[in-house]
Amino acid sequence: MNVILSNVAKHHAYQTALALQEAGLLKKFYTSFYALEKPPLSQKILRMALPENLRRKIMNRKQEGLEESYITSFFFPEILERVPLIPRLFGRYRIMHLKNSLFDQRVSMQNLECDVFHGFEGCSLYAMRKARKCGAITVLDEGTFHPTESRYWLKQGYEDAKLPVPTFLQKEDSAVRRKYLEFQEADFIFVASEKIKQDFVKYEKFSPDAIFVVPYGFDPSRFKTAPKHHSTFRVLFVGQVGVGKGVLYLLEAFKRLRVPDIELVLIGNIQEGFEPVLAKYAGMFKHYPSIAQHALVEEFNSAAVFVLPSLVESFGMVTCEAMACGIPVIVSENCGMQPRNGIDGFVVPARDIEALKEKILLLYENEELRRKMGESAAEYVKHFTWEHYRARVQGAYTRIEERHFMHSKQVKHLVV
Structure with a gap:
């Protein structure tokens, strides 16, 4: 079994890619900026042209142990979001979703023949459609609440704070409609919590067996206990x-x-x-x-x-x-x-x-x-370390393969 992974941002995608690589499943990883050790000329030029503060952020975009041969970097869409003038002129929310759409279109132009296409929410609609035409199973990595829940809670928050409710919370715009279309293209969904799983069962009528709860992780080498002395x-x-x-x-x-x-x-x-x-x-x-x-x-x-x-x-x-x-x-x-x-x-x-x-x-x-x-x-x-996260991802894919999801698309209950 082989998997193509795609995400316009870092989030937990680097750890997902590493998990798939460790399991021998990763075929290709499409992403935005990535600090390649041997970058192509276009990325070299970009690095020189970027402001120093942004260049430092980009150079942190890498994952120890992840082989660069799997990575293809499409960084142009993110430039639109990073150039300060553009978000100020057109609105940060609008530019963010334009970035997602452009990245998605770029990925959809690639050869997406694979057993499983694993895309992240908001930037995978066209690529998922392309992969399905090639016969792939599709996995949607949903990193946020269901739109209905997000709108409900955030509207309450803005009203409590006596702040104007943003337009995108008052009506379904193209970005929200895109999310619903992604749901329709997904055979399986990865989520980080049981609440999000239950929301998708409730609103999208997904079978609980098609939703994998895979909590994210943290780096335990950086965060450790120390003596506590609280005067205040x-x-x-x-x-x-x-x-x-x-x-x-x-x-x-x-x-x-x-x-x-x-x-x-x-x-x-x-x-x-x-x-x-x-x-x-x-x-x-x-x-x-x-x-x-x-x-x-x-x-x-x-x-x-x-x-x-x-x-x-x-x-x-x-x-x-x-x-x-x-x-x-x-x-x-x-x-x-x-x-x-x-x-x-x-x-x-x-x-x-x-x-x-x-x-x-x-x-x-x-x-x-x-x-x-x-x-x-x-x-x-x-x-809840990243090591545990990778093991849960690998366990999910092992069960996908064992139960012949790619052929029957029938799922038994999975607790990750």
């Missing part, structure tokens, strides 16, 4: 500071705590248009737009609790990283990566300010509980 109870959030991550509810919960020796730290870029919300809580939190990874580890180890109250969160790798550093976590029920509730931390209902406040206060008042939960979290998260 620090509540830490890491992610985009905006509507989707539920920052409003964390700010309001923190405001209601009214206890001494406590601080809130937000790390991440601020979503465009979210500044008026933050202004209402000025002076109540510290904010760092971005920090180096070694500094992030230090922030985790200096925190008493990590909180991710997202409205829409397909997985939440940052939760793994926090747990690996030995601190308890509080996440919303909409986060794909969750602690064992009451053991490694807490899972609270989305948009529930009082529940957030109560769980933060419980940990604030109980140092021994924090210690036990942090230790438990560090052990539990060892099952």
Whole structure:
């Protein structure tokens, strides 16, 4: 069995490619920018022309152990998104989806004869159609919530924040319609959480047996525990500071705590248009737009609790990283990566300010509980490394082959 993999961005695609290569299944990997050791002339010229900050980001686009002979880089579509003037003129959302479409069309022009075509959501419609005509089974790697769920939760978030609801949440545009067409072309779907699986069963009438739950991973060599000495109870959030991550509810919960020796730290870029919300809580939190990874580890180890109250969160790798550093976590029920509730931390209902406040206060008042939960979290998260992710991908494909999915397209229940 051989597999062609395609994704316009990095995400977890590099790990997927490595998993397929390790299993002897990878035939070709189509992607955008990739830091090839022996780049073609066109990429050499591009590297010289790019600004230094962007060049540094691109040079991090590589995966140790992944053989370059499998990789084809179509980087032009991403240039549209990276040149600052273009998104400002036409809108970042529109340009992002134009990038996806152009990349997809470029891949669809290639020889896609394979046993399985594995494409990522939003950038695989034309290629999936082409691969199906060549007789391939199609796998859609769905890295986000179902559109119906995303619209529901995000609209609630914008209304709670008293911000204008974006047009793309009020009606189905071409990007959303494209997603639905991709669903129709998929024989199987890979998702990161049980919630997303159940949503696809509910809205798309997919058989549960056709949906593979494959949680993502993290790098345990970079995130480790360190001695904890808390003179101040620090509540830490890491992610985009905006509507989707539920920052409003964390700010309001923190405001209601009214206890001494406590601080809130937000790390991440601020979503465009979210500044008026933050202004209402000025002076109540510290904010760092971005920090180096070694500094992030230090922030985790200096925190008493990590909180991710997202409205829409397909997985939440940052939760793994926090747990690996030995601190308890509080996440919303909409986060794909969750602690064992009451053991490694807490899972609270989305948009529930009082529940957030109560769980933060419980940990604030109980140092021994924090210690036990942090230790438990560090052990539990060892099952969510990239090595485990690759093994789950390989296991899924082994079962696909064993059960003759390519011929019968009949699937028995698979728990990955």
